[in-house]
Amino acid sequence: MFFQSKKKKILKDLLLLDPELKTRVKELEKIISEIIISRPETKFDKNFIKELKDQIMAVAPAPSSPIINFINMKKIYYFAGALAVIVLISVPLAYQFFKSGGELAGPIPDNGAEENVFASEIKKVEPRAFGLLAFASQTSTGTMKGGAATAVSSDIKTASAVSPVAMGLGGGGGASAGMAIREGEYYPMPPYEEPVSYRFVYGGEIPDITESEMPVYMRIKDGRLASRFFSELADMNLGLIDLSSFADPIIQNLSLAEDREYGHTIFINFIDNLISIDQNWEKWPRPENNCQEEKCFADLRLKEEDILADEEIIAIANDFAVKYGINLDSYGPAEVDNTWRLYYNQTVNKADFYFPDVVSVLYPLLIDGQAVYEESGNKTGLRINVSVRERLATGVYGLFGQQYESSNYGIIKEKEKILSLVERGGWGRRFGYYSDTGKVIDIELGAPVLSLVNIWQYDGAKSRELAVPALVFPVVKIPEGAYVYERNIIVPLVSEMWGEADRGMGGVIEPMPMPLITPAAEDSAPVEGR
Amino acid sequence: MKNEKDIIIKCQSGDLSEFARLYDAYARKIYDFIYYKTHHKETAEDLTSKTFFRAIKGFSSFNPESGSFSSWLFQIARNSVIDHYRSFKNEIDLEDVWDLAVDSGVERDFDACEKLKKVEKYIASLEREQREIIIMRVWQGMSYAEISAILGKTEAASKMVFARAISKLRESMPLELLALLLIIWE
Numbered sequence: 001m002f003f004q005s006k007k008k009k010i011l012k013d014l015l016l017l018d019p020e021l022k023t024r025v026k027e028l029e030k031i032i033s034e035i036i037i038s039r040p041e042t043k044f045d046k047n048f049i050k051e052l053k054d055q056i057m058a059v060a061p062a063p064s065s066p067i068i069n070f071i072n073m074k075k076i077y078y079f080a081g082a083l084a085v086i087v088l089i090s091v092p093l094a095y096q097f098f099k100s101g102g103e104l105a106g107p108i109p110d111n112g113a114e115e116n117v118f119a120s121e122i123k124k125v126e127p128r129a130f131g132l133l134a135f136a137s138q139t140s141t142g143t144m145k146g147g148a149a150t151a152v153s154s155d156i157k158t159a160s161a162v163s164p165v166a167m168g169l170g171g172g173g174g175a176s177a178g179m180a181i182r183e184g185e186y187y188p189m190p191p192y193e194e195p196v197s198y199r200f201v202y203g204g205e206i207p208d209i210t211e212s213e214m215p216v217y218m219r220i221k222d223g224r225l226a227s228r229f230f231s232e233l234a235d236m237n238l239g240l241i242d243l244s245s246f247a248d249p250i251i252q253n254l255s256l257a258e259d260r261e262y263g264h265t266i267f268i269n270f271i272d273n274l275i276s277i278d279q280n281w282e283k284w285p286r287p288e289n290n291c292q293e294e295k296c297f298a299d300l301r302l303k304e305e306d307i308l309a310d311e312e313i314i315a316i317a318n319d320f321a322v323k324y325g326i327n328l329d330s331y332g333p334a335e336v337d338n339t340w341r342l343y344y345n346q347t348v349n350k351a352d353f354y355f356p357d358v359v360s361v362l363y364p365l366l367i368d369g370q371a372v373y374e375e376s377g378n379k380t381g382l383r384i385n386v387s388v389r390e391r392l393a394t395g396v397y398g399l400f401g402q403q404y405e406s407s408n409y410g411i412i413k414e415k416e417k418i419l420s421l422v423e424r425g426g427w428g429r430r431f432g433y434y435s436d437t438g439k440v441i442d443i444e445l446g447a448p449v450l451s452l453v454n455i456w457q458y459d460g461a462k463s464r465e466l467a468v469p470a471l472v473f474p475v476v477k478i479p480e481g482a483y484v485y486e487r488n489i490i491v492p493l494v495s496e497m498w499g500e501a502d503r504g505m506g507g508v509i510e511p512m513p514m515p516l517i518t519p520a521a522e523d524s525a526p527v528e529g530r
Numbered sequence: 531m532k533n534e535k536d537i538i539i540k541c542q543s544g545d546l547s548e549f550a551r552l553y554d555a556y557a558r559k560i561y562d563f564i565y566y567k568t569h570h571k572e573t574a575e576d577l578t579s580k581t582f583f584r585a586i587k588g589f590s591s592f593n594p595e596s597g598s599f600s601s602w603l604f605q606i607a608r609n610s611v612i613d614h615y616r617s618f619k620n621e622i623d624l625e626d627v628w629d630l631a632v633d634s635g636v637e638r639d640f641d642a643c644e645k646l647k648k649v650e651k652y653i654a655s656l657e658r659e660q661r662e663i664i665i666m667r668v669w670q671g672m673s674y675a676e677i678s679a680i681l682g683k684t685e686a687a688s689k690m691v692f693a694r695a696i697s698k699l700r701e702s703m704p705l706e707l708l709a710l711l712l713i714i715w716e
Contacts (some may be wrong), residue, residue, distance in 0.1 A: 052579055
């Protein structure tokens with residue numbers, strides 16, 4: 001089709017220039033088709049062009065102080081505009097610079113993108129544009145469920161999403177489901193232990209909140225790339241199926257794999273504007289696959305001296321980000337997630353501890369300059385995982401387009417209410433067990449900071465991701481023996497969310513004791529012992 | 531591309547970070563333009579490199595009032611090619627490979643030579659401006675608007691030059707070779 005249109009254009013050119021050629025049109029058409037490849041190939045080399053670009057931009061002089069030419073008044077307006085832009089950019093950058101203790105906030109690679117379709121954007125919309133925020137979040141990443149004494153916290157859930165090895169709990173065991181129970185035998189109940197309540201204590205003053213409204217941010221998932229990528233694929237007839245027969249198709253997701261040693265795979269979700277990178281497992285060594293016995297597995301376990309220093313782990317993550325042009329503009333300085341050290345410190349038999357193969361580096365998400373936390377109290381953001389064994393980055397998670405709408409919502413101001421929820425453990429523990437009549441352990445909190453908390457809300461199959469203003473109270477002191485893994489206690493400030501929080505307050509949720517094991521039925525055949 | 535004029539203003543105010551956009555818009559065109567004047571990949575790459583380095587270093591000397599950026603950039607490219615060939619034979623007014631005899635000994639890509647065997651003598655017989663317009667229009671697929679911006683002419687004048695070049699070729703070339711020239715490759 002393309003060649004035909006070009007051929008027609010050439011003929012039209014010729015006929016316009018010399019109408020006498022009309023008598024020789026058929027002859028011309030035949031010749032054009034046969035000799036089309038006679039044009040010399042210029043051997044255009046994309047790699048050369050890219051390398052040349054890098055070299056040229058490397059010598060591009062830095063912006064010099066603009067000289068105001070009073071003769072050409074037009075330039076003054078351009079200078080004033082440029083100055084305004086410089087001020088607008090430099091103030092938040094300077095704030096970040098000094099806030100991070102003098103270290104720049106992560107590498108910002110020049111990825112050469114002509115157009116950043118994922119450019120950060122916050123679009124302000126009318127107040128309460130997101131509707132009711134008061135229905136329950138169902139599968140929040142950080143919600144704690146169950147009793148306060150349980151050791152399974154959202155910290156572990158976060159860690160296990162990264163690597164099951166990072167939990168560091170070691171050991172195994174427990175009753176096999178197949179054990180035979182003979183008639184008349186019962187397994188003794190473990191002795192009843194009084195449940196422990198944790199009281200989170202803040203002795204300072206809640207800061208005065210002067211605003212009656214604050215912005216709530218909702219991440220936009222507009223599938224902006226869905227129809228742009230590889231649209232040519234939709235017209236292809238693969239032989240097995242004709243894709244062009246699909247009406248108005250869009251590309252929803254795409255995965256690519258590096259076919260090289262230590263290569264990676266990238267998965268792009270165009271609908272949710274979400275990107276993740278993982279190991280291309282076929283290209284990474286897996287020595288455990290060669291193990292036949294326990295000693296082999298034990299020999300592969302890392303030791304404490306194998307764990308890299310935080311600086312080295314961060315350097316590996318930063319290098320990976322630069323290499324793949326990962327845009328870190330919307331994130332704060334890198335921090336190593338050392339949650340595994342909390343479990344290590346609590347472990348009695350440290351020699352049997354499973355040191356993590358993979359350690360996660362967190363680049364905290366910033367929206368409008370504010371840090372964003374999960375309901376569990378952990379910071380949320382971009383994670384780059386680093387293999388301690390290979391000293392290489394293994395994957396990237398939480399990389400998504402930073403486009404938001406912001407809408408103002410009413411803010412709660414009653415300090416007594418805020419402190420009451422703080423005492424119970426904040427938003428993450430609002431449905432948890434709490435009783436001030438039993439054993440209570442006090443956990444000391446520091447002064448709160450106004451930040452944002454990530455809230456997920458579901459409406460049928462659709463989900464939406466909100467960032468809600470909240471007070472974040474850092475946990476500063478945990479008594480020995482207390483199983484508290486939160487680093488921060490979160491109290492959202494949007495007033496209409498408090499109806500949900502109130503449901504968890506005032507009432508006591510009693511822990512239920514385990515039922516006795518009943519004898520097996522007579523016709524159950526015993527199972528071979530394990 | 532973002533408004534070229536805005537980019538040029540920003541570059542001239544001292545911030546050359548936007549020069550990358552101009553580079554992206556013109557790199558291929560400049561390279562092809564030079565290749566059709568040299569018929570040698572390495573030479574074309576070398577001269578493309580020189581063109582852009584001269585452009586970025588001399589950007590402050592570009593006067594938007596006196597012509598388009600493309601005209602200025604292509605003139606730098608043209609001068610780079612002239613400088614290159616004058617290093618071979620200083621006493622002869624050389625502008626590009628078309629001015630050289632086939633057996634001049636200057637390096638050229640073999641496959642380009644083979645493809646151009648039939649048409650070379652006819653294209654070489656054109657005036658330099660005619661040859662440039664023919665190549666830009668036919669092989670590089672540029673519009674008359676682009677060509678006129680590069681040459682600093684009006685569109686009508688560019689079309690007139692193109693028409694005269696075609697007429698000259700029709701007088702000297704067999705019809706099938708005329709059609710060869712008028713294939714636009716994409």
